[in-house]
Amino acid sequence: MNVTRINASSKTYYVYVGEGLRTKVEEFLPKTYSSILIVTDNLVAGHYLEDIEHNFDNERVYTAIIENGEESKSIEMFHQLQTKAIDCGLDRKSLIVALGGGVVGDLAGFVAATYMRGIDFIQMPTTILAHDSSVGGKVAINHEKGKNLIGNFYSPAAVIYDVDTLKSLNQKEFRSGYAELVKEALIADGTFFNTLMSVNLSDLNNTTIADHINQGITIKAEVVEADEREAGIRKYLNFGHTFGHALEALQGYHGFSHGEAVAVGLLFAFQVSEETFSIRLPFERLFSWLRSNGYPLQLPELDSKHMLSKMKLDKKTEGKKVQMVLLQSIAQPITVEISDDDLLRHIELFKKTLSGRF
Amino acid sequence: MNVTRINASSKTYYVYVGEGLRTKVEEFLPKTYSSILIVTDNLVAGHYLEDIEHNFDNERVYTAIIENGEESKSIEMFHQLQTKAIDCGLDRKSLIVALGGGVVGDLAGFVAATYMRGIDFIQMPTTILAHDSSVGGKVAINHEKGKNLIGNFYSPAAVIYDVDTLKSLNQKEFRSGYAELVKEALIADGTFFNTLMSVNLSDLNNTTIADHINQGITIKAEVVEADEREAGIRKYLNFGHTFGHALEALQGYHGFSHGEAVAVGLLFAFQVSEETFSIRLPFERLFSWLRSNGYPLQLPELDSKHMLSKMKLDKKTEGKKVQMVLLQSIAQPITVEISDDDLLRHIELFKKTLSGRF
Numbered sequence: 001m002n003v004t005r006i007n008a009s010s011k012t013y014y015v016y017v018g019e020g021l022r023t024k025v026e027e028f029l030p031k032t033y034s035s036i037l038i039v040t041d042n043l044v045a046g047h048y049l050e051d052i053e054h055n056f057d058n059e060r061v062y063t064a065i066i067e068n069g070e071e072s073k074s075i076e077m078f079h080q081l082q083t084k085a086i087d088c089g090l091d092r093k094s095l096i097v098a099l100g101g102g103v104v105g106d107l108a109g110f111v112a113a114t115y116m117r118g119i120d121f122i123q124m125p126t127t128i129l130a131h132d133s134s135v136g137g138k139v140a141i142n143h144e145k146g147k148n149l150i151g152n153f154y155s156p157a158a159v160i161y162d163v164d165t166l167k168s169l170n171q172k173e174f175r176s177g178y179a180e181l182v183k184e185a186l187i188a189d190g191t192f193f194n195t196l197m198s199v200n201l202s203d204l205n206n207t208t209i210a211d212h213i214n215q216g217i218t219i220k221a222e223v224v225e226a227d228e229r230e231a232g233i234r235k236y237l238n239f240g241h242t243f244g245h246a247l248e249a250l251q252g253y254h255g256f257s258h259g260e261a262v263a264v265g266l267l268f269a270f271q272v273s274e275e276t277f278s279i280r281l282p283f284e285r286l287f288s289w290l291r292s293n294g295y296p297l298q299l300p301e302l303d304s305k306h307m308l309s310k311m312k313l314d315k316k317t318e319g320k321k322v323q324m325v326l327l328q329s330i331a332q333p334i335t336v337e338i339s340d341d342d343l344l345r346h347i348e349l350f351k352k353t354l355s356g357r358f
Numbered sequence: 359m360n361v362t363r364i365n366a367s368s369k370t371y372y373v374y375v376g377e378g379l380r381t382k383v384e385e386f387l388p389k390t391y392s393s394i395l396i397v398t399d400n401l402v403a404g405h406y407l408e409d410i411e412h413n414f415d416n417e418r419v420y421t422a423i424i425e426n427g428e429e430s431k432s433i434e435m436f437h438q439l440q441t442k443a444i445d446c447g448l449d450r451k452s453l454i455v456a457l458g459g460g461v462v463g464d465l466a467g468f469v470a471a472t473y474m475r476g477i478d479f480i481q482m483p484t485t486i487l488a489h490d491s492s493v494g495g496k497v498a499i500n501h502e503k504g505k506n507l508i509g510n511f512y513s514p515a516a517v518i519y520d521v522d523t524l525k526s527l528n529q530k531e532f533r534s535g536y537a538e539l540v541k542e543a544l545i546a547d548g549t550f551f552n553t554l555m556s557v558n559l560s561d562l563n564n565t566t567i568a569d570h571i572n573q574g575i576t577i578k579a580e581v582v583e584a585d586e587r588e589a590g591i592r593k594y595l596n597f598g599h600t601f602g603h604a605l606e607a608l609q610g611y612h613g614f615s616h617g618e619a620v621a622v623g624l625l626f627a628f629q630v631s632e633e634t635f636s637i638r639l640p641f642e643r644l645f646s647w648l649r650s651n652g653y654p655l656q657l658p659e660l661d662s663k664h665m666l667s668k669m670k671l672d673k674k675t676e677g678k679k680v681q682m683v684l685l686q687s688i689a690q691p692i693t694v695e696i697s698d699d700d701l702l703r704h705i706e707l708f709k710k711t712l713s714g715r716f
Contacts (some may be wrong), residue, residue, distance in 0.1 A: 082507065083502075144441075145446060152476065229476075
């Protein structure tokens with residue numbers, strides 16, 4: 001088991017990564033709780049809910065099962081979970097357990113952050129992608145007009161990551177999680193990037209996956225500790241996300257998974273970086289790795305202006321100009337303001353670059 | 359003008375109380391903002407919205423007008439204001455101005471706390487009651503099952519209190535605000551309590567009101583600085599609120615105003631304190647002052663068990679037992695756990711005490 005300490009400005013907590021952790025959750029809790037509400041989704045529930053429930057001798061353990069998928073990060077589901085918490089009699093000394101991927105973590109975390117103005121919650125990620133969202137205290141729901149527009153910075157009491165639970169993931173989910181690992185490598189660790197470019201996603205064991213996750217979490221933790229509230233360098237974690245989020249939003253969160261959209265966004269950010277700084281980045285190497293690991297790289301029909309307006313809805317947009325994270329070289333990120341005209345030109349060029357390869 | 363510095367753990371901000379402040383708002387802002395959304399209600403808008411808008415040279419000033427009243431602290435209105443903020447293009451460097459009473463402050467504050475995971479907001483209270491809610495960083499909306507159940511601790515960037523705006527208040531609103539001042543006096547300052555018991559609410563001038571508000575804010579500030587997140591002594595500010603909130607909830611937030619309900623709650627807390635500690639408190643003096651100042655003291659038909667269950671929904675309830683703030687003597691508050699049986703008995707007795715006087 002690997003333990004990473006996260007010194008957030010508002011709270012210190014620990015991330016535990018290892019095998020079989022889901023059966024000894026109480027060992028990792030910072031204190032005892034008056035009652036517990038486990039929030040999970042209908043897919044995860046069948047695999048692991050029973051294991052988690054068995055952890056707690058406490059008789060006051062309740063369960064809320066949401067529909068798997070991004071649509072659950074809605075204001076309606078947020079309100080339903082608040083109602084559930086009230087009906088179960090949760091008080092300020094209760095705990096919410098977020099058992100699942102990023103959707104469950106973001107939603108249940110935001111419920112915990114706002115229920116009676118904030119109660120404790122723990123993250124129990126069951127996807128690789130959630131290694132990213134479970135650390136750092138960002139919780140949110142979506143608005144019809146954009147992703148994660150309503151939320152808080154609210155740290156978990158602990159992150160308990162049982163890598164055994166990754167066995168039930170399909171290849172699409174593996175791809176999605178590894179896109180964020182590649183992003184973390186790109187903004188902070190060239191050696192890790194080289195490691196990742198040498199693996200085949202269909203050929204990984206638990207030990208290797210745990211090692212990759214730990215490296216990703218270490219990068220994330222360093223950035224979050226330096227800048228919890230995203231005033232400065234935390235923005236670098238959004239590398240690839242300006243295009244990625246817009247692509248997801250335009251697809252109505254169908255089609256491309258989050259990580260798959262980010263993967264395309266990484267290529268877009270490479271292209272903009274190369275032109276902006278007149279440099280060469282390993283575009284071909286990344287493209288080949290993504291293609292050989294089955295990432296979808298063919299864009300749907302995109303109206304460039306529509307795409308631009310979606311990008312401008314991104315939370316990192318200030319004063320109506322898009323702030324994009326670019327690379328000056330591997331592990332040297334920087335935030336740059338891009339004009340609408342330049343962005344439009346890049347979108348057009350990028351569409352041509354990708355379509356020319358299929 | 360009086361300035362009070364609030365050292366909250368998360369932020370330091372200032373409370374400005376004085377006459378004519380609404381026309382020089384920019385002097386009190388801690389920085390400049392990319393755009394501004396003024397949230398107010400339909401009653402306040404007619405009186406002061408234009409004055410506030412004139413403060414900002416900035417061309418990007420927007421307005422959202424909600425219906426006056428507690429019903430606006432709903433999840434639907436919360437969502438509408440988020441939509442408005444998005445449509446106006448507010449970004450992370452934008453400001454929300456909460457111009458109005460506690461409803462506007464709580465609602466607009468919670469929107470600011472959660473919009474893109476938190477942007478700045480300022481409180482511009484236009485009621486006496488809001489002297490309490492505008493300081494201390496509690497923001498929230500109501501759930502159908504209880505008041506303020508969904509919210510955050512989120513400090514404003516400044517509180518700008520123009521006492522001129524209190525001129526448009528009616529007597530019911532004066533009573534409501536003064537009930538919270540009486541509560542603050544009771545938990546912290548016997549001299550201030552004596553002062554208040556000697557005034558007639560229909561005979562106050564701006565200078566006296568500003569003085570009372572400043573004394574209330576000073577008490578509130580000391581408590582909040584010591585315990586921002588309500589782990590300990592901040593609970594004392596809920597003196598009178600266990601019964602008060604339940605009374606409001608049972609009335610569907612009609613009939614008794616918040617402060618009027620709290621006033622009755624103060625009497626209830628007096629009664630429970632007197633019996634619990636075998637002491638005498640100035641019940642008669644407070645009762646007489648409330649009656650002579652027109653506070654409604656006749657309870658509606660109340661089912662005692664229903665009342666009890668509403669009290670147990672209070673956020674301060676832990677492990678299903680009601681925590682009530684009592685007085686050991688004036689300015690000596692303490693939190694005590696009260697059993698359901700004792701509470702039921704007290705409710706029955708209190709109903710008799712009040713009804714015997716009319």
